Amino acid sequence: MIDTQTQPDSTPRPLRVALAHDWLVGYRGGEMVLDAIASLLQRHNHTITRIYTMFDNASPLSPTLDPLPRTVSSLNARPESLRRWLLPRYPKAVEELSARLRRDHASEPIDLLISTSSAAIKSIQPPPGVPHICYCHAPARYLWSQTDNYASPDLKGRLRALGLALFAPRLRAWDQATAGRVDHYIANSTHTANEIRRCYRHDAAVIHPPVRTDFFTPDPATPRGDHLLLVAALEPYKRVDLAIDAALRLNRKLMIVGSGSHEASLRNHAKNNPLISFVGKVSDEQLRDHYRRASAFLFPQIEDFGITAVEAQACGTPVVAQHAGGALDSVIGSSTGSFFQAPTPESLAEAIKQCPTPDSSDHGACRSSALRFTSETFARLMNEAIAQTVNQANR
Known part of the structure; x- marks a missing residue:
């Protein structure tokens, strides 16, 4: 496990890094973390080869992420309205992306794989000899912790609950069996670290997500309401x-x-x-x-x-x-x-x-x-985690 209390032996040479993310369909908390990781890699002169993802609707995300090449799974060709029904196909999509990553590595080798995941992409298989860091927002909630909360009283919600009941045992088995494809887990909270230990039987370092505390600030001139x-x-x-x-x-x-x-x-x-x-x-x-x-x-x-x-x-x-x-x-x-x-x-x-x-x-x-929870704290700890991982892999 990465030790966030220990300084790395040295800063690694410029690296070639592949990123993997569950889906690129909007800019929310998970994409903010992906963006922050990509930004710190570029600041340290590392090269991001491409992003591997199951779904990509090609919408603008950020100046850092938008220019990066992307490899998507064949599930991306399905209509967006059907995507929430494709859960049983996620393992096949991830294995497909793993094969694409191996082929890309054969012609353009990478030094490190970093996945950011709250669903299935943590199971992407790195090429032999390439270390894999997973920044885990959560073991898949729909499988491990909040299955009931993904249902609703309407017909679609009831059908979704029925589908989860049918497929969850097989998907949990695959999710657990592929947990060892990650060399080092990083959790976004103590709660998530405990969940990783419970679900995957792996330890995880805790590095909290970056928050834009320079933008979200108090303003004494703004009157407070009672609402x-x-x-x-x-x-x-x-x-x-x-x-x-x-x-x-x-x-x-x-x-x-x-x-x-x-x-x-x-x-x-x-x-x-x-x-x-x-x-x-x-x-x-x-x-x-x-x-x-x-x-x-x-x-x-x-x-x-x-x-x-x-x-x-x-x-x-x-x-x-x-x-x-x-x-x-x-x-x-x-x-x-x-x-x-x-x-x-x-x-x-x-x-x-x-x-x-x-x-x-x-x-x-x-x-x-x-x-x-500043962006600076996140960047420092992530950079140290990357250096530790690469240094350990090279020993």
Whole structure:
């Protein structure tokens, strides 16, 4: 296992590095980490040969990622509307990408493979002699931890649940059998490191994702409101329904930022109550303003890390989180937020009442907590992990 407390023997020579990512269909937390890794590789004069991915919709991602060559699986030819039904085909897609990587390596050798994964791409097979680092956001949630949360009451949700029940045992067996293709796991939180140990029986170093604390900052000139804020994809596992019920129980306003397939169901759940407002997608500048104006940020779901909880704290806003998952790394109870134990509206409502007041100064507890997760810290630790891995492989 990589030791993040130990300095590497030396900085490796310029390397040729292949990247692998589950899918490139939008720019969210996983793509932010991929972008940060690609950027630090280029800053250290390493060459990124290409990105291997199961799906790519060719949408713009970032100035760093967009110019990089990409190799996609044959599943990418299927209509986007069918992709969530292709889960049983993921192993074949990854094995196909492994074969492509071996062929590419034969003509243009690489020194290192780095995968960033919360699904199947961690199982990509590196060429012989090439070390493989996996930055793991989570062992596949739909197989190991949140299977029930990927279902919903509608017909599609019930069919999805049935499909998971049928295929999950075989997919879990493959996922576990291929865990040894990774030489060094890096987890995004202590929670994820524990999950990697439980699911794959491998140890993992913890390097938290980078958060843009230089952008998400407090602003004493921005007035605070009394409303609550939630920022999430509107999907069942985000437990937005729990936040709605708790806010209504307390007669508090709740602003919900985000979109997703569950939006209509959640609007129906809120019953057009004027206390609940759905804002939809917003720009980064608008999101920062929402963080700065809220009295508390609600984080009702179990996340593997949860970048939004750190962004809120970076703006001086305390977080009310379930006492589980990545929030245990990022939220300091009674100082930068409060925890609730049971996933019930009553428990969440009580935690909201116990939440500390926001602090819009540069030296407040929330801001200080967020500064543990800067981009600079991430880059330093990842660079050290890369150097250790390459040095060990060359011994």
